[in-house]
Amino acid sequence: MAGDALRAADLPGRGRGLLAARSIREGEVILTEQPLLLYPAxxxxxxxxxxxxxxxxxxxxxxxxxxxxxxxxxxxxxxxxxxxxxxxxxxxxxxxxxxxxxxxxxxxxxxxxxxxxxxxxxxxxxxxxxxxxxxxxxxxxxxxxxxxxxxxxxxxxxxxxxxxxxxxxxxxxxxxxxxxxIMEPYRPEVPQPLRKARAYAVYPRASLLNHDCLPNACHFDYADRPGPGNTDIVVRALHDITEGREVCLSYFAANWQYKDRQQRLLEDYGFRCECERCQVESKWKQDDDSDGGDGDDTMEEEEEDGNGGEGGDDGMEQEEGDGGSDSDDDFPHSYFFVRYLCNHGECYGMLAPLPPLPNGEPSHVFECNVCGNLKNEDEIDAPDGGDSSMAD
Ligand SMILES: C[S@@+](CC[C@H](N)C(=O)[O-])C[C@H]1O[C@@H](n2cnc3c(N)ncnc32)[C@H](O)[C@@H]1O
Incomplete structure (x- = not known):
């Protein structure tokens, strides 16, 4: 059940965080929560x-x-x-x-x-x-x-x-x-930097989720969905998570450049990110500083989504070429961008698998948390990043 998937813990250097209380399957809904506070943007x-x-x-x-x-x-x-x-x-x-x-x-x-x-x-x-x-x-x-x-x-x-x-x-x-x-309804003609929030919400348990630049979970809202709970936050696992691992979100678009991520995390959240990806990309930055800087061009800076940047920024921006211009050695995390960043139109949201089937098998269908499009896994894993969306 979603309720027992997470447990809070004090984590050295990170304050509180949420750990997997048991093994979690890809696509599992690991947290659904009502807002404590909801206010117009x-x-x-x-x-x-x-x-x-x-x-x-x-x-x-x-x-x-x-x-x-x-x-x-x-x-x-x-x-x-x-x-x-x-x-x-x-x-x-x-x-x-x-x-x-x-x-x-x-x-x-x-x-x-x-x-x-x-x-x-x-x-x-x-x-x-x-x-x-x-x-x-x-x-x-x-x-x-x-x-x-x-x-x-x-x-x-x-x-x-x-x-x-x-x-x-x-x-x-x-x-x-x-x-x-909680974003305004997605409209493909509105470029990512101009997308706006309709409301902001505070969810006490989801607020315990720490940041990672290669998150293992992402969050959805379904604000225009009929019925109760339309402003609940829904957090789903991007991939299998073993018991005891910390569950993290990305606090902003997952393909921001290293220096922009670090600056935002330091200014707004008061910490220096030392995640696996930052450790790799901090070396790119040093290379850039010394050689005039051509090694860091796979990531592209983006503007805020107009929300002032608090907490969960829903927007994602795709880097050019999905990071494909770097070899796996230079960019060991390219799989993440190919698999989990939506490249449908100008969306650049995050793709999370739908919940496992009743028999426990993975759904093999991914849903974007910005445009809502669904994609088959084989389309996502295609060499060109797969841009052939399933019909809604
Ligand atoms: C939304 S809260 C997350 C929960 C928080 N750790 C707590 O104790 O309640 C955001 C704050 O958590 C901490 N944090 C989040 N991600 C972190 C990370 N990767 N490394 C260090 N601190 C982090 C920072 O202090 C940040 O301002």
Whole structure:
């Protein structure tokens, strides 16, 4: 069962992490979890997605009767509503302007703070138990200024006990390392760097997954799927994982260059990655530095997906030629990119096998976590990387 696949452990130099509690088969769903916190990615996204379930909204959406800025897709979502402090800030109920009048760089952290401060106390405590960003926030996200803005947007009687600049700073440091993006629906005409999140979510158990530049698992969301649980995170194993091995995600596109990966991990997550791939590619970097740099061209830098980069970045960008220009000695991990990076159109998502069949056999069918396309294993393993997708 998915529930017993993982166990938490303290890992030297890595904080907590999740280990395989038993052997895990390729494609197995190893974690499914509801969000502790779910909040809109931007004010611009509010009219397009239900503010309760974050499914795409049709024209028939009903606006929130209090703020009129949020909309709901159904009577049950309208009844569930959205975070109360956020609703108040959107309506201007704090008396000092509304959230839309905040400068744009402040809007995203304010959406997070107003949603986090609306959580019931036990949930707020769980959020605070997650790991914190080890580095200072960007200059336009000064916690003191954001704290004052929250205080101005919400009447004092609505603010929770403990509301303070320190608590605001602590919360902001949780957002940076622990939020996963729930992306807008995939559209092939939108290039990867311009794809946007519709919402961000914090999942307490999934937040214990550490990073590896050659991950053995990846995560899916099925936000527009009907039925309950559409914002649950679903983590699946890319390949068999032996008991006791750590299960890791990549926190961003798996084909970023070594220096970009290191920079992002240091700035946003406060650590230097020493994974197997980084150990190999750190030597490429030294070669580049000394010879003018032609040995590192198999990877291509990409921009953020517009989410500010917290936690799980869903987008993947393909390097040119799938790394095929290097010999296996130079690039021992080329198999990973051929097998697990989707090269359908401009997608470049990560391909994970579908769950094993009822008889325990591997499915031999891979699903992309960005475009959703399905591919047969033999197409993926084709010498050209296989670009003949199965019909959906
Ligand atoms: C989302 S949390 C993962 C869980 C975290 N280790 C904990 O103790 O709760 C991200 C943080 O974990 C640590 N981390 C993740 N991957 C790591 C790695 N490969 N090496 C060292 N530290 C890592 C960093 O401190 C990072 O900011």
């Amino acid at each position: 931007s004010l611009a996204s509010l009219p397009s997605f239900c503010s309760a379930c974050f499914r795409s909204l049709s024209a028939a959406a009903s606006p929130c009767p209090s703020c009129r800025a949020a909309g709901f897709c159904s009577p049950s979502c309208a009844a569930a509503s959205h975070p109360r402090l956020l609703c108040t800030a959107l309506s201007g109920g704090g008396g000092n302007g509304n959230l839309a009048s905040a400068a744009e760089p402040h809007q995203e952290p304010l959406l997070f703070l107003l949603s986090a401060y609306s959580l019931p106390e036990p949930s707020l405590r769980v959020l605070l138990s997650l790991s914190s960003a080890a580095t200072p926030p960007p200059s336009d996200q000064d916690p003191g200024s954001l704290h004052a803005m929250v205080a101005a947007l919400v009447p004092p009687q609505m603010l929770p006990p403990g509301f303070s600049p320190d608590l605001t700073a602590a919360l902001l440091s949780k957002d940076r390392t622990n939020s996963f993006s």
